[in-house]
Amino acid sequence: MQLELGKEYPPADEARFVQQIIDDSIALRKRTKTERFRGQHAKATAGLKAKFEVLDIEDSRARHGLFSQPRSFDAILRFSNGTGRIQPDLIKDGRGLAIKLMIGNAGDSPVQDFVMINFKSFPIRDAKQYAAFMRWRLHLSRLPEAIGSRMMPAFFLFTPSRISQFARVARHVPKKISSVVEEEYHSMSPYRLGTAAIKFSVSPETFSRTSSVPSSAEDDFLTKELAERLRKDEVALRMRVQFQQDPNRHPVEDASVIWEGKDVVDVARVVLPQQELASEDSQQFARSIERMSFNPWHTLSQHQPIGGINRLRKAVYEASSALRSTQ
Numbered sequence: 024m025q026l027e028l029g030k031e032y033p034p035a036d037e038a039r040f041v042q043q044i045i046d047d048s049i050a051l052r053k054r055t056k057t058e059r060f061r062g063q064h065a066k067a068t069a070g071l072k073a074k075f076e077v078l079d080i081e082d083s084r085a086r087h088g089l090f091s092q093p094r095s096f097d098a099i100l101r102f103s104n105g106t107g108r109i110q111p112d113l114i115k116d117g118r119g120l121a122i123k124l125m126i127g128n129a130g131d132s133p134v135q136d137f138v139m140i141n142f143k144s145f146p147i148r149d150a151k152q153y154a155a156f157m158r159w160r161l162h163l164s165r166l167p168e169a170i171g172s173r174m175m176p177a178f179f180l181f182t183p184s185r186i187s188q189f190a191r192v193a194r195h196v197p198k199k200i201s202s203v204v205e206e207e208y209h210s211m212s213p214y215r216l217g218t219a220a221i222k223f224s225v226s227p228e229t230f231s232r233t234s235s236v237p238s239s240a241e242d243d244f245l246t247k248e249l250a251e252r253l254r255k256d257e258v259a260l261r262m263r264v265q266f267q268q269d270p271n272r273h274p275v276e277d278a279s280v281i282w283e284g285k286d287v288v289d290v291a292r293v294v295l296p297q298q299e300l301a302s303e304d305s306q307q308f309a310r311s312i313e314r315m316s317f318n319p320w321h322t323l324s325q326h327q328p329i330g331g332i333n334r335l336r337k338a339v340y341e342a343s344s345a346l347r348s349t350q
């Protein structure tokens with residue numbers, strides 16, 4: 024089939040896999056007694072107020088939706104560890120950054136969420152493969168946690184096509200990190216920007232690593248590291264979008280492929296103002312963020328998520344947020 028730039032190709036049987044994933048995710052959370060947490064990214068390493076400053080963008084391909092003119096929005100940031108359990112920050116993991124912009128009546132949605140992880144691609148291709156992966160996780164959850172989590176990657180060894188995928192995925196193993204603001208966060212899956220398909224990322228505005236991973240640390244050391252930084256100064260991050268250049272090399276329907284290329288445009292600054300994260304007000308605000316839902320489908324139509332992994336996330340995030348709000 025001849026693929027076109029910016030186009031989605033949803034398979035006919037997708038809805039069946041999405042429902043199976045929701046049922047299995049809920050069964051898994053009941054079995055592991057984690058219903059009151061998020062299904063993934065259960066532990067926040069920080070939740071705080073920030074500013075999102077849209078740049079004066081020269082490249083007209085990027086001037087759509089929120090990025091159409093320079094302006095500033097109030098933002099809420101939630102940094103997280105990837106797993107659905109609460110565990111010490113020093114354990115190897117993927118790390119998340121979720122941004123919620125309060126955009127008032129600037130578009131066809133009152134908020135715009137951007138949800139990212141510090142990997143360039145998602146390990147699973149699409150909804151069908153995720154359904155198989157979720158079944159595998161559900162089987163493993165009968166084993167003791169330490170054994171089950173070690174056997175997770177074996178999922179990729181069952182079929183030849185998954186083995187080549189595993190080679191790609193293996194480049195992005197969960198790791199220890201020293202600071203949540205010295206990471207590069209990626210959308211991993213594609214989005215619309217006008218008629219184009221893009222992926223986006225957020226990374227330090229000027230990169231010089233000033234922290235190092237401690238050999239031993241308190242469970243919440245990432246929270247404390249950020250509090251210490253913001254007590255002294257603001258921190259600035261930068262959002263960039265990468266354009267799809269070739270529908271085969273940069274597929275929309277396979278989230279496990281890294282889009283190699285340099286067609287990248289800077290679109291915004293994310294400024295974390297100097298603040299006292301340990302104050303009672305900040306702590307109370309951080310607690311209120313735990314009750315919120317960050318979902319890539321909280322979006323203006325010009326920034327809509329595309330591709331199978333993103334279509335799947337719509338119903339899954341709603342079900343996860345609904346389950347924890349009933350606890």
Ligand code: HEM
Pocket residue numbers: 044060061062063064101102103118119120121138139140145153209210211212278315316317332335336339340343344347
């Ligand atoms: C491109 C791929 C993905 C990225 C970048 C991503 C990133 C994230 C992040 C950062 C969060 C935490 C949001 C917050 O702070 O509230 C999150 C939550 C979550 N993710 Fe993903 N994720 C991806 C794919 C998926 C997929 C495929 C599934 C399952 C089908 C999934 C299931 C969940 C669930 C259940 C939550 C918790 C939602 C809630 O209770 O509010 N994610 N994800």
